[in-house]
Amino acid sequence: MASTVMSFESESPIGRVMSVDTMRVFIHIDDHELLKKVMVGNLIAIQGATGHQYLISIVERITRLPSDAIGLNEAPDDDTSPKPDEMQDTIRAVLVGTYRIKDGGSGPTFKRGANSCPQIDQACHLIHGVNLTAFMGVLSQDVPADKALRLGHFAIDPTAEAVADGDRFFQRHAAILGSTGSGKSYTVAALLERANTLNHPNIVLLDMHGEYASLAKDRTHGYAEYLKIAGPGDLVEPKPTSLFLPHWLLNREEMLSILLDRSDDNAPNQAMRFTNVVFDQKRKSLEGLNLTEVLSSFTVDSPIPYDLNAVRDSLINDDQEMVIGSSNREKQGPWHGKLTRFISRLEAKISDRRYGFLFQTPLDTSSYEWLQSLAEMFLSTKSASRSGIKVVDFSEVPSDVLPTVVSVLARVLYDVQFWMKADARTPVCLVCDEAHLYLPVRSDADAATKRALDTFERIAKEGRKYGFALLVVSQRPSDVSKTILSQCNNFIALRLTNEQDQSAVKSVMPDSMAGIADVLPLLDIGEAIVLGDSILLPSRIKLDKPKATPLSLTKNFWREWGEKSSNTHAIKVAVESLRRQSKCVDK
Numbered sequence: 001m002a003s004t005v006m007s008f009e010s011e012s013p014i015g016r017v018m019s020v021d022t023m024r025v026f027i028h029i030d031d032h033e034l035l036k037k038v039m040v041g042n043l044i045a046i047q048g049a050t051g052h053q054y055l056i057s058i059v060e061r062i063t064r065l066p067s068d069a070i071g072l073n074e075a076p077d078d079d080t081s082p083k084p085d086e087m088q089d090t091i092r093a094v095l096v097g098t099y100r101i102k103d104g105g106s107g108p109t110f111k112r113g114a115n116s117c118p119q120i121d122q123a124c125h126l127i128h129g130v131n132l133t134a135f136m137g138v139l140s141q142d143v144p145a146d147k148a149l150r151l152g153h154f155a156i157d158p159t160a161e162a163v164a165d166g167d168r169f170f171q172r173h174a175a176i177l178g179s180t181g182s183g184k185s186y187t188v189a190a191l192l193e194r195a196n197t198l199n200h201p202n203i204v205l206l207d208m209h210g211e212y213a214s215l216a217k218d219r220t221h222g223y224a225e226y227l228k229i230a231g232p233g234d235l236v237e238p239k240p241t242s243l244f245l246p247h248w249l250l251n252r253e254e255m256l257s258i259l260l261d262r263s264d265d266n267a268p269n270q271a272m273r274f275t276n277v278v279f280d281q282k283r284k285s286l287e288g289l290n291l292t293e294v295l296s297s298f299t300v301d302s303p304i305p306y307d308l309n310a311v312r313d314s315l316i317n318d319d320q321e322m323v324i325g326s327s328n329r330e331k332q333g334p335w336h337g338k339l340t341r342f343i344s345r346l347e348a349k350i351s352d353r354r355y356g357f358l359f360q361t362p363l364d365t366s367s368y369e370w371l372q373s374l375a376e377m378f379l380s381t382k383s384a385s386r387s388g389i390k391v392v393d394f395s396e397v398p399s400d401v402l403p404t405v406v407s408v409l410a411r412v413l414y415d416v417q418f419w420m421k422a423d424a425r426t427p428v429c430l431v432c433d434e435a436h437l438y439l440p441v442r443s444d445a446d447a448a449t450k451r452a453l454d455t456f457e458r459i460a461k462e463g464r465k466y467g468f469a470l471l472v473v474s475q476r477p478s479d480v481s482k483t484i485l486s487q488c489n490n491f492i493a494l495r496l497t498n499e500q501d502q503s504a505v506k507s508v509m510p511d512s513m514a515g516i517a518d519v520l521p522l523l524d525i526g527e528a529i530v531l532g533d534s535i536l537l538p539s540r541i542k543l544d545k546p547k548a549t550p551l552s553l554t555k556n557f558w559r560e561w562g563e564k565s566s567n568t569h570a571i572k573v574a575v576e577s578l579r580r581q582s583k584c585v586d587k
């Protein structure tokens with residue numbers, strides 16, 4: 001359907017181009033009455049070189065100055081205050097694209113970027129009323145229906161749907177940034193809901209607070225596969241939704257980041273011995289399974305099940321070993337006493353229930369085929385029995401191992417995707433909610449978190465080629481790894497009140513957009529500046545709310561204090577949950 005065309009024949013221009021630099025235009029205003037309708041964020045069409053073309057710009061600043069600069073510092077009394085025609089009204093606007101009334105055979109089009117600079121004295125028109133509707137029509141029509149990802153409505157024209165190019169949004173990583181309570185989780189849920197309407201979506205959401213449990217397919221409006229990293233309460237009788245990540249999935253560095261105390265004098269010896277013993281145990285497993293091909297090429301980092309108790313026994317043996325010396329006298333073996341502390345750390349971790357999802361896993365997780373089923377579960381698209389949207393709840397994972405555990409899951413999935421035949425791969429998106437918790441700025445990271453950063457930075461840099469995208473979500477963009485954020489090509493920036501966070505967001509935006517980003521602290525809840533290559537016009541958008549909402553409702557303190565008393569039973573249950581380290585006791 002061809003859209004209606006913008007036409008400015010019936011109205012006089014608001015002003016004329018006064019000066020131009022690469023991305024900005026300064027407009028001298030002639031119509032002082034019309035200026036009163038202009039707001040920051042409005043659109044201005046500047047007559048292009050030909051009659052068929054307009055350059056589109058977004059208003060960044062509106063100023064009124066007395067044309068007589070001397071009068072500026074004087075307090076004007078009634079007689080001397082400048083009359084409107086003595087005023088110099090100017091608009092500063094940033095160029096965003098080119099509108100063509102006719103593009104070849106087709107109707108009106110809008111393209112990003114201005115391929116010619118506005119000429120001095122060209123007429124400028126405010127895009128409003130029917131022209132705004134016509135222009136917005138072109139924006140949404142430009143994204144073909146099969147790629148359309150509906151985000152919400154434009155703030156400047158609430159009747160116009162804001163549609164992004166779904167391919168481009170996910171292709172080269174995206175980020176959703178905003179202060180707490182600004183609507184990030186709701187936006188994630190809305191995006192998932194949209195993706196779920198496709199035939200074969202494939203999204204894994206890392207949920208740090210268990211707030212997306214409401215999206216599980218057994219809930220009203222729910223549709224997602226829900227899994228929870230097994231907490232201490234799930235070890236004896238794991239639920240069907242309990243997810244274990246057995247120790248053998250961890251590579252050498254990840255394992256050592258949990259077990260090794262690098263300040264120990266014997267740390268290098270311990271690391272070396274542990275590596276050798278693990279390698280031997282992996283070899284034994286493979287020999288037992290008669291997997292000769294794997295035997296000839298596996299490394300200590302290959303995910304092959306091995307018996308951690310056997311590793312411990314072997315280390316204890318080394319730690320206590322006496323050998324026969326040259327003079328036939330018994331002497332201490334090469335590892336004697338060097339591994340004692342490492343063994344106690346290993347034993348402490350093995351028996352700690354909080355680490356049960358790694359070290360106290362059910363029997364079936366030690367089978368060679370188990371990894372296949374894990375990869376299948378996470379990398380499969382929607383089918384009759386399975387949703388393509390998977391939510392992984394990390395809410396009961398101890399914070400000191402959170403970066404390791406998150407990165408192990410991400411790395412395993414990425415590695416499987418990496419080794420898959422190129423034409424068999426389906427694109428996967430990993431949604432990293434609360435990314436500042438496990439993807440911090442490198443200088444703030446400890447050894448384990450640096451491993452996680454390595455994994456995610458690798459995905460951020462190379463993921464595009466393997467169809468593996470990240471959607472980074474954070475309330476503290478200034479605390480999130482710069483490498484990862486700077487790889488993101490699309491941003492949904494919600495309200496951001498903190499100045500440091502605002503500048504972190506501005507630093508990853510194109511320079512010309514810095515003015516638009518100034519409104520970040522003023523945005524309403526659920527309102528965002530969306531920019532990137534997925535959306536033609538960087539715009540302020542009122543985002544859609546999802547049907548299945550996350551469990552992150554903002555409490556109405558004042559109202560609830562007026563209406564609702566506390567629940568003593570619930571407090572008791574909470575104390576018991578705290579003792580059991582499991583939320584599953586709310587009877």
Ligand SMILES: Nc1ncnc2c1ncn2[C@@H]1O[C@H](COP(=O)(O)OP(=O)(O)OP(=O)(O)O)[C@@H](O)[C@H]1O
Pocket residue numbers: 178179180181182183184185186187474475525526527542543544545550552553554
């Ligand atoms: N699009 C929206 N329109 C209207 N209200 C919204 C919208 N999105 C979110 N809200 C409201 O804002 C509240 C907080 O939203 P949400 O949980 O998404 O915040 P958040 O940014 O994820 O916060 P946090 O960083 O603390 O996780 C919700 O209770 C919801 O009522």
Ligand SMILES: [Mg+2]
Pocket residue numbers: 184185186552
């Ligand atoms: Mg949230």
